[in-house]
Amino acid sequence: MPDTVQFDPVCYSVNSTAMGDVLAAVPVVKYAIDTYHRECDYRLVASKHFKEFFYFVPDSKFLVMEDDTWKFDKVYSLRRLNDVGPKGNLCRLTPAKMSLSYYASIGLLGEILDKNKYNYLPLPEVDITKFNIDFAKAVILVVSYRDINRSIPNAELLKIAEYVKERGYTPVYIGRTQDGAWKDRAPVSPFVAPSYGVDLRNQTSILELASMMSNSIAVCGVDSGPIHLAGTTPTTIIAGYTNVDWRYRVPSRRNGRTVVIEPDPIDCRYCSSRWAKDYYDFLNCYYGHNNCVKTLRAEKYINALETVL
């Protein structure tokens, strides 16, 4: 590139409250900075809850999404992860039908990158000794969920926890239902922890959770923010997928095995990825039966765990 070309200064707005969306966008933002902003200025807008994901962005360039007083000069082009624009029945780009990584690079850069550029970035390791857990014997179970059609029924969770315990390992229950980036739809966790295992719900920071995952044997759950967080580590992930096709959601990473748990082959599984219903809220089952969730049975997770433990 000739030295005399001055690229546009850009403000990248990672305007999502979904942890998976943001984690998938992190390597795209890093690519943009490394490629287009060696000499040209930029700003990054993201939730304060996710600031640590962008450890490579200086504080002076990070703008907090929740702080509505932030401003930047109009010389910056604005690129948003989730575009906002004309309302009504003009279809918008959404991540329902493509990988979060592609979505991020299209929204933020207007291009498709080489696949190896999408690998989730490892997060800084933090001290987790205060939890007094032998993570070398821990299996992390994600027991919170935001959408009922992306959950594991409690009875199935208990069977998985029981299996982990019987194998001589420690089930660690995680999930956050308080103080997150979300606005309208906070996760819930009706799971009643059994007498065994360690219940760390709402007790870890994001970086602590990532460090725990990194040191554990496996992370089990349904497609959700914590599963994407596990994608920043090389730890084995066992993840169930219901309304979104796993091909679009398995975290991109250089190392680490991901075992996909699929619903039984019912006609409507992966509905939000396969259908063309641009305004239906796939957070709720179109038919109201949630059959995809019901077929994410514990035995599928246990079969996967048997290959790991």
Added chain:
Amino acid sequence: MIISDPVCYSMNSISMGDVIAAAPIIKYAIETYHKNTDYKVLVRPYYWDIFKSFIPEDKLGDQSLPFTFHPPWQIRYLNTPRSTNARTTSMHMHLSTFASIQFLNRLIDVDYMNYLPLPKVDVSHFNLNLDKSVLIIVTYRDEVRKISFDTVAGIAEWVKSRGLIPVYIGKVDASEMWKDSPFKLSFDSLPEGVDLLNKTSLLEMASIMARSRAVVGLDSGPIHVAGTTSVPIVCGFTNVDPKHREPIRKKGIFIPITPEVECAHCQSNWWLNYYDFGFCYFKHADCLKQMTATKFISALESIGL
């Protein structure tokens, strides 16, 4: 089973390459999502022939006319209407990828992106010996894609020296549809050869190309028409990277001619969201100067002409 909304696909581009690259995406959409739900395709009548083989006429509309759809109908535009935000454009990706993203919100397999063959039409009235014809595209819209007389004349001379016939194609047109970006010719007269300038319809041009020996020119609409056939294509790329513009097709030789300057393919490689790359950023158009006859001739020789 796939459940879908009724959708209006608005092909709001006048660029032939955009439309031809989008056609297979529309066909995929119809076959995948509209078995049971309605749809409409809005496109300039000039391009209707591209779609008539798989879209009933009552589902084709004129994109230039006002239209209104009410929910549950959805509207998808090829080019997102302008706003103050930087938008997704085809500057940094393949035209077919762009069409897939914009119309379907997904990246379909490349197998579904193959340019669609156009209906064959009678071209006997042109009295051409197509087995000996090499088509040279001589018109242009953007200044940085303006083929020079020397290049055209050099290619034509070589074509004749091989016992073949140079046939000049393209159109000079500043009519209503193209008024903002008219088709031009940068020289007053053509070298010796067959002049088909402004003489072919879209389908005639495709049928002529399909039976010719090769199509030569700079990246432009007719190159994409050639992409609907299996004819060998030798195409020069100045401001755009060929990987973003090579027609997708099952078979057919494609040889890109690329400049060796640091700023080559600027539109594809740079991060300038609002610059009009139809004009050289440095005003020297060095990339264009390297689109010499010698390079095209070497490519034509390599395919055995």
